[in-house]
Amino acid sequence: MHGYTANKDDILKRLRRIEGQVRGLQRLVDEDTYCIDVLTQVSATTKALQSFGLTMLEDHLYSCVADAIAEGGDGARDKVQEASQAIARMVRT
Amino acid sequence: MHGYTANKDDILKRLRRIEGQVRGLQRLVDEDTYCIDVLTQVSATTKALQSFGLTMLEDHLYSCVADAIAEGGDGARDKVQEASQAIARMVRT
Amino acid sequence: MHGYTANKDDILKRLRRIEGQVRGLQRLVDEDTYCIDVLTQVSATTKALQSFGLTMLEDHLYSCVADAIAEGGDGARDKVQEASQAIARMVRT
């Protein structure tokens, strides 16, 4: 069980919408749409992916990381470090 | 004709790969994969989208914007401004 | 006391270095340095600020957020939510 398990259906719906946005990009390119309009859709799709990631991160902090902290010991420091590395990857993309 | 038209097949192939990455995210969630592993894939997919956008932008600068600059007049300033706004959206996602 | 208090001297040293980078930008502009070289220094300064923020965030997760989680109750959810909003701001800049 993970923090997101309880919201799995919503999460999968969100990911299917993002999949649809990427297919929408393919249609725009296929129809020779003006570059800037394609780039606007790229930014919208990137934003959707980002906010999906932020939701998953919050669930993770409030479940997996919180559980490790409640148990205490080295497990807590490892979980916080692991989450911080994931946050760094998100910040740098 | 746009800057990317000559590379349309490569571009569509790239977008289909990104679509596959998003479907891969759905599989990870469906299989209750550990949150951090899902987040790692989110960052990889975001990076693929970003570098797709950067390639499209470079093509745009070297075709549509360059043509407008070569013609001169207000069209050039508008095209540079439009490209700068697209760049700002990319930087802020 | 906050997570960063124990490392205050290092943190202040880091911030003074970033301040120096911003003053370095002023010198580059003052000396009519080529735009791309100025932009390269802007990216380096932004990166230094970002990694400063990521260090502060990790300290916060491992101190303030961990303490609130250990105490349990609503305080824990509020702290996680507050940290997630700070992470969202970092991701979107």
Next chain:
Amino acid sequence: MHGYTANKDDILKRLRRIEGQVRGLQRLVDEDTYCIDVLTQVSATTKALQSFGLTMLEDHLYSCVADAIAEGGDGARDKVQEASQAIARMVRT
């Protein structure tokens, strides 16, 4: 002469303000300010640096890159490539 030379005074004023924001961060840390409030100021400073970079980039596109395009030949492709690499660095910070 570069694209930004005509606005040098405004640019230097903007950079001095960003320098002030970084010194403000030092004060916050020195006064043991709550981590989240420091992180909020980090995001605000990062945003100010980013929009400074975007302004400089637009000036560069409309001057140095435009001039190279107007002259034509390999110089134009090099300038567009160089600008695209600077944009990639900005997007990835």
